[in-house]
Amino acid sequence: MKMNVSEKQRIRVMEGDWSPLSVGRHIVDGGLQEDPFYVMDVGEVVARYHTWRELMPRVEPFYAVKCNDDKLLVATLAALGTGFDCASKAEIELVTSIGVHPERIIFANPAKMASHIKYSARAGVDTMTFDSEAELMKIKQHMPHAQLVLRIRCDAAKARCPLGIKFGCDPVTEAPGLLKLAAVLGLQVIGVSFHVGSGTQETGVYLRAIQHSRAVFSLAADVGHANMRLLDIGGGFPGALHSDIREVSQVINGALETYFSDRSVRVIAEPGRYFAAAAYTLFAMVHSSRRVTQKDQEGVEQSHTMYFINVGVYGSFNCVLYDQFTCYTNEGVVAETIKPKCEKPQPCSVWGPSCDSKDCVLPNTFLPPLSTGDWLMFRDMGAYSLCITSAFNGFPVPKVRAVIDSSVWSVLKDLWPLSDSHFCRGDPMTGPQSADQPILPSPTGTPMPCLSHSTE
Template sequence: MKIINLTTNSRVRVINNRTDVWNVLRTVVDSETQEDAFYICDIGEVVRKHKIWKILMPRVVPHYAVKCNDNRAILEVLAALGTGFDCASKAEINKVLSLGVDSDRIIFANPAKPASHIRHAALTGVNTMTFDNETELHKIKNFFPEAKLVVRIRCDAKVAQCQLGMKFGCDATTEAPYLLSVARDLGLDVVGVSFHVGSGCGEPDAFRRAIASSRTVFDYAATLGYNFNLLDIGGGYPGRREDTLEPIAKIINDSLDKYFPDPHVRVIAEPGRYYVTSAYTLACNIHSIRTIKTEDPITKEITSHYMYYINDGVYGSFNCILYDHQVVIPQPFKNCDGLELHSSSIWGPTCDGLDQVIEECMLPELKVGEWLIFEDMGAYTLPVASPFNGFPVPKVHIIADENTWDLLKGILPLREDHFIFGQTPANIRASLQNDDNSWIFPKLPITVSISKCNSNSIIQEHVLELVDISLFQ
C-alpha cells in the first residue's frame, strides 16, 4: 500500500457519540472567527448507508462511482468497507489503486474510452470494462485484447435527475446482438451486461425493465458461445436524508430472483450519490445584502425582496444546480421560529449574473455575518467546483463518532494516523483559516491497542482521549 503524508484537513476527527454535525457547526459559527464557506463531512453517514445497502440488497456488490465525489477519505472508508469502484478514466483508476485496492475490484465503466486510457487499464490490470459501440470493440482489440468486456444496454427511467441514455447504451434488441457478433468475430471475451437507468432515478420500475432486457441479452449471447457471469445494474439510487432505498431494492431483488436465479451470476452496481449526498453539509456566510422595495400599483403597499450574497455559488459547490439539476434548500443557522418570512433570493460571490443559487425562497430577515446551511451536498458538487473569480472552493472537514472510528480503525487502507482526537471544534476553527498541521492533544488517560490487519499481534499502543464537544460551547 502506498503511504502518503496526511495533513490535518485530510484526517478524520473523532467526536463524542452524543455529538452530531449541527453541534460541530454551532461551535464553529459561534466562534465568530470564521467567514469562509466550509463543509462538514460525516463519515458515519457513509458507513450507515453501506449497512443499509448490505441489508436490503445482499446479493448486489456496490462499486462506488468515483466521479460523484472523489475525496480521498471517502474512497478510503469505502475501500475499508470492501466496496468495489466504478472508474471512468485513468486518473480515477490511479486514485483508487493508490489506496491499495486490488485491480479486480475496479470496473472501467466508461463505454467510450481514449486509447491511452485503455492501454493504462491493461498496464494496471484493470481488466473489466464496458462498451456500447463497434468502434470501442476495435480499439480494445488493438490495445487490450485480453480485457473482460461488458456490453452496456440502454434502458431509461421515465423520471431521472440526469438522463444518460442519450449518450451511452446500445439498444438491447437491435444493437446488442450485432455488437456481440462483432466481439465474437474479433475474438474478444464478453462476460456480461450493464445498464444505467439514469442518475437519481425517480422510477424504480425502470430496474425491472432493465434486468429483464439484460436476461434477453444473456440468452442471445449463449447462442454465440458466450457464458456470461456478470450483471452490472448501474446507478440511480437516491441519497438524500429523506430518501429510502427500499422501493428500488424490492424491485431489484424480485427481478433478480425471477430473471437471474443462478447464484453464479455476479451482480454489481455503481452507486454514487447514494453513499455521499447526505454525508456532506455546507455552511455559507452572508457577506452582503441588497434590499429591493416594490410598491403595489393598486394598494400602494410597499414590499421588500432581500437579495442575500453568500460566499459560495454556482461556479463552486452549487454547480450541482446547473449540471446535476439539484434543488438546494437553505436553512438559516439561527433559530427563526415565529419570525416573519420575506421574499428572498440567494446569490453567489462572483461578478457573473448567472451566479444565482436560488431565484425565490421565503426567509426571515437576515443580517450580514449570519449563516445559511445546506444539507445533502455531497454528490456532484466539489469534483466540478472551480475557484472562478478568485473565490476558493470550500474546505472539507471530516468527522466520525466513536462507534464509526471503532469499526474502521483496524481496517486497511485506514491507519491510526488517519484519525485525530482531542478538542475537535477548536482545531476545526483553526484549520478552516489556514493549513496549519498542528494539533493540540488533551490529557492522555485512554490506551487503545491497534492490531495488524488479519493478525492478532499488537504493533503499537496509542494513548488517546475523546473530548465531549459540549464542553467547548
C-alpha cells in the same frame, strides 16, 4: 490494504451528542471562519453501506467515483469493501493508490481514450464497458484480453440526469450486431450493464432493464460468448438524507430472482449519489444583502431581499446548473439558518459571490431576515458538487471538515491499518486553527484525538 488519505484531511472523532449542524455551528462560532466549508460525516457513509448490504445482499456496490472523488470518501468505501466504478485513468489511479485491488474496479465508461485503455491494461483493470463498434476496435488494438461488459440502454420515465441520450446500445436492434462483432474479433464479452438515469424517479425501470439484460445474456451465449457471468445494474439510487432504497431494492431483488436466479451470475451496481449526497453538509455565510422592490405580473409592488453568500453556482452549487438541483423538492437546495430564528420567513433570493448574474443559488425562497455574518446550512451536498467546483472569480473551493462518531470509529479503525502515531492529541480549543486542520472540541468538552492519515 494500505489506507492513504490526504495529509491535509483529518478526521475528528466525536464523542457524545453531535450532528453536522452542531459541528458547523461550532466552527463558525469563533467568528474567524469566513470561507464556506463542508462537514463530512463518515458515519453516514458507513450506515448507508450497511443498509445497502442488508436490503440487497446479492448486489455488490461499486461506488461511482465520478460522483465525488474526495479521497476520504473513497478510502472509507474501500475500507468497507466496496468495489469502484472508474471512468478515467485518473480515477483508476486514485482508487488503486488507496490500495484497492484492480479486480475491484470496473472501467465503466463506454467511450474511453486509447491511452486510458492502455493504462487500464497496465494497472490490471480488466473489466470494462462498451456500446459501439469503434470502442470494440480500440479495445481489440490496445487490450485484447479485456473482459467486456455491453452497456445497454433502458431509461427511467423520469430522472434528474438521463444518461441514455449519450450511452447504451439498444438491446434489440444494436446489441446482436455488437455481440457478433466482438465474437468475430475474438474479444470476450462477460456481461451486461445499464444505467437507468441518475436520480431516477421510477423504480419499475430496474425490472425492465433486468429483463432486457436477461435477453441480451441469451443473445450473447447464442453468438459464442459462453462465459456470461456479470450483471451491472448501474446507479440511479437516491442519496438524500431522508430518502429510502427499500422500494427500489424490492423491485431489484424480485427481478433478479425472476431473471437471474442462477447464482453463478455476479451482480454489481454503481451507486454514486446514494453514498455521497447525505454525508456532506455545506455551510455558507451571508456577506451582503440588497433590498429590492419589483412589480409582479399584476403590476403590484413586491419587496424582496437578495442575500449574497460566499459560495455559488461556480462553486459547490454547480449542481444547480448541471444536476437540476432545484427541480426536486425532496433532493433540492434547501437553505436552513444555523442559528434558531424566531422571525417569520420573508420572500428572498440567495446569490453566489461571483460577478455573474447567472450565479443564483435560490431565485425564489423564504428565509427569516438575515444579517451579514449569518450562516446557512445546506444538507445533501455531497453528490456531483465538490468534484465539479471551480474557484471562478477567485472564490475558494470549500474545505472538507471530516468527523466520525467514536462508536463508528471504534469499528472502522480496525479496517484502517493506522498506528497510534496517526492520532494527534491536545486541547482542541487551543490547538492550531487553520482551514486544513479542523480543530473542534468534543461536545462533552473533553479533548478528542485528531486523526491524520499520512499519504506516504
